[in-house]
Amino acid sequence: MAKTILIVEDQQVLREIMKEYLTDEGYKVLEACDGRQALELFQEHDVHLVILDVMLPEMDGWSVCRRIRKVSDVPILMLTARSDEDDTLLGFELGADDYVVKPCSPPILLARCKRLLENRPIQGLGDMLSGGGIMIHVPSRTVSINGENCNLTHTEFEILAYLMGNKGIILTREQLITKIWGYDFEGEERTLSSHIRNLRGKLGDHAKSIVTVVRSGYKFEDRP
Structure with a gap:
């Protein structure tokens, strides 16, 4: 349809x-x-x-x-x-x-x-991602925090899944922008920063798992 x-x-x-x-x-x-x-x-x-x-x-x-x-x-x-x-x-x-x-x-x-x-498959990820009390079911694109559903926008989900799928690895802002929006994206780093800020707001106390690496980018860490 x-x-x-x-x-x-x-x-x-x-x-x-x-x-x-x-x-x-x-x-x-x-x-x-x-x-x-x-x-x-x-x-x-x-x-x-x-x-x-x-x-x-x-x-x-x-x-x-x-x-x-x-x-x-x-x-x-x-x-x-x-x-x-x-x-x-x-x-x-x-x-x-x-x-x-x-x-x-x-x-x-x-x-x-x-x-x-298009809910494209996120390459290299399994069906489930978890860390820091956050759980992602990749096929259904659903997120839960300590068992409670967390509603994310399409873009927020892709950012979180990409970070959690590369847990502990520093991802540059350029890598994130290219992965999420593509090479032809006309925006800039402030766009990414805005989505990261919104995502952290929805994660509440678990937002500390998304770590800002000064002059580099972001990474996801297991933090209680």
């Missing part, structure tokens, strides 16, 4: 371009021109990915992202203007997984969507 993508963008021409590329790839596309309509469609349909513009009438993209995150961990891809770096980081803090700068290249947008929609 085709996966459903919700495009939330008030510029009709841009919506139509994105829809054409995505439907050509076999996805089902829903369209919303403002934030309130987006939330209505999200509640009415089984949505697998949200493409969300920041600046929207009725309700801005931040508010939409915040409300979706209260009820779902569906991947969210933000659309932002090139000059709005702070807006992008705020989106990450609210739970967005990735972003594309407008005006966006359709092939880049499509590649970003595929990354978030």
Whole structure:
């Protein structure tokens, strides 16, 4: 069954371009021109990915992202203007997984969507990862802390799994960015730092297992 993508963008021409590329790839596309309509469609349909513009009438993209995150961990891809770096980081803090700068290249947008929609096997990892009271079941992409479920976004999960799968090994920021986003990622280290900060916030007392190595990167350690 085709996966459903919700495009939330008030510029009709841009919506139509994105829809054409995505439907050509076999996805089902829903369209919303403002934030309130987006939330209505999200509640009415089984949505697998949200493409969300920041600046929207009725309700801005931040508010939409915040409300979706209260009820779902569906991947969210933000659309932002090139000059709005702070807006992008705020989106990450609210739970967005990735972003594309407008005006966006359709092939880049499509590649970003595929990354978030396809639960690709994480190479070299077994079915289970554990350490520091954290347990990951890789096939189902679920995380628990001392037996309690921990809801992570798509990107947060991939970062944690990659770190735990390389326990004790220092992974540079460049390695993490390449692994999670790919070589064509247009962002920078602040993007990774924002996701790490959100991830640590969700891990609570167990966040100390993710160790920052100054001027190098990060590593995962078993810490009680």
